[in-house]
Amino acid sequence: MTAKHAKIVITGAAGLVGQNLIVELKQQGYTQLVAIDKHPHNLHTLGELHPDVRTVLADLAEPGAWEAEFAGAACVAQLHAQITGKTTDLFTRNNIDATKRVLDAATRHDVPWLVHISSSVVNSVADDDYTNTKRAQEKLVVESGIRHCVLRPTLMFGWFDPKHLGWLSRFMAKTPVFPIPGDGRFMRQPLYERDFCRCIAVCIEREPEGAVYDIVGDTRIDYVDIIRTIKRVKKLNTLIVHIPIGFFAFLLRTYALFSAKPPFTADQLKALSAGDDFKGVDTEMVFGVRQTPFEDAIRESYTDPRYGSIVLQR
Secondary structure, rough: OOOOOOEEEEOOOOHHHHHHHHHHHHHHHOOEEEEEEHHHHHHHHHHHHHOOOOOOOOOOOOOOHHHHOOOOOEEEEEEOOOOOOOOHHHHHHHHHHHHHHHHHHOOOOOOOOOOEEEEEHHHOOOOOOOHHHHHHHHHHHHHHOOOOOEEEEOOEEEOOOOHHHHHHHHHHHHHOOOOOOOOOEEEEEEEEHHHHHHHHHHHHHOOOOOEEEEEEEOOOEEEHHHHHHHHHOOOOOOOEEEEHHHHHHHHHHHEEEEEOOOOHHHHHHHHHHOOOOOEEEOOHHHHHOOOOHHHHHHEEEOOOOOOOOEEEOO
16 A cells, blocks of 8 residues: 555656646645656646646656656656657657666666556557557566556546647637548547546555556547537537548648647547447446546536646647
8 A cells, every 4th residue: 555645756747647647646645746757848837736746857768867766666657658759769769768767767766566557559459659669668567577557548638638639629719610530430438537547546555466457438429529529518619520531631641741749640540540449447346436427527627727728738
């Protein structure tokens, strides 16, 4: 059992999961959190929101003083990940090389427990840089010799989101016309970030050794209906227009030529239309976490007065 006063090191802490996890852990009474991330703006945002949390700016793919932060830690929550990118080396560097260094630092400092955030894509039919490096990353954790558990979430949304549904929500608010690839009938299982972080917190506390949990949003909803829900919750007048999927992919590839960090890529479009149907654990039975109804979660994500307007940089 990880005590509430124990030192917990969180890698990738300034990202979507990390920002939400720190809110959750503080609400549950954890008092000694160390947040490591390489994104200066997002880490600064975290520090302003939580001045009681120790923040460390560091690139985990490089050796450095950050490794000493693992001394005396009771738990590492490993969240860092490259999710989007235009080149394979970005994924390799941040999903594999960085993970090797984190696991090495945790081993040298005798960290007794690690919670690793993997992804549902390891069970996917997709074949892309993100999927392949996340599979390799999870394998590194399993073979590390460190006591651990693994959580594999599906597509997530919630506070602070600079990508995915957060980006779609902001784009819809700015444009009179919103394009949908094909008929938009691509079944999704979006997972509310706060629900997921409550599951992580349970794993930090209980230390279920060797467990692997597929965490899936319990609402099965088509992509087009996600967009309609966002439109309804935000009370937008945006016109939803369907575009042939091949032409949509062409537009994405063209946009990527002019953007170093495209919010939606052709590979993600392939994953969107791949037809994955993920099976997950009953979060209420396993973790005691009853998932928030989808429309309520969308409303909280994008209209909450505390965090709903804070968007991380990509």
